Amino acid sequence: MDSRELNSPEAIADFVDAFYAKVRVDAALGPIFKDVDLQQHIPKIRAYWRKMLLGDHEGYRRNMIAQHMALHTRHSLHHHHFQRWLALFVATVDEQFRGHAAIQAKRLASTIAVNLEALLDVRRK
Numbered sequence: 001m002d003s004r005e006l007n008s009p010e011a012i013a014d015f016v017d018a019f020y021a022k023v024r025v026d027a028a029l030g031p032i033f034k035d036v037d038l039q040q041h042i043p044k045i046r047a048y049w050r051k052m053l054l055g056d057h058e059g060y061r062r063n064m065i066a067q068h069m070a071l072h073t074r075h076s077l078h079h080h081h082f083q084r085w086l087a088l089f090v091a092t093v094d095e096q097f098r099g100h101a102a103i104q105a106k107r108l109a110s111t112i113a114v115n116l117e118a119l120l121d122v123r124r125k
């Protein structure tokens with residue numbers, strides 16, 4: 001498949017769909033998303049990445065850290081979950097996208113995953 005830039009709302013929407021297609025059927029991550037209403041969830045994730053990659057701050061003004069703190073009390077999240085999440089994220093970008101925003105998305109995802117895991121670890125102790 002030809003790759004394209006990840007620098008428009010349409011590309012971000014397609015990226016998020018492709019990422020979640022992998023996440024949903026993944027042995028480690030799928031069960032965590034089993035009770036999540038993806039119809040509600042996917043628009044938030046698209047808005048989040050529009051904010052991160054396009055600077056559109058209007059669409060996403062939620063506290064994603066608090067959401068994962070709450071999630072962590074329902075499903076204990078461990079290092080292997082973060083590794084897998086990031087591996088699927090990077091694979092999805094690399095399969096379909098190229099260019100500056102694609103590289104930026106991978107960098108941000110990696111940094112945020114490390115920070116989020118560290119925050120949840122603090123909570124675990």
Ligand code: HEM
Binds near residue numbers: 067
């Ligand atoms: C182990 C890794 C991760 C897992 C298993 C995971 C799982 C989830 C789940 C199940 C939700 C839905 C929570 C709910 O609605 O109750 C969620 C929300 C979300 N996740 Fe993650 N996540 C992970 C890492 C990340 C990372 C690294 C990012 C960003 C780079 C991220 C971004 C988001 C965002 C923006 C939301 C929406 C929160 C909201 O406003 O409702 N996630 N995540």
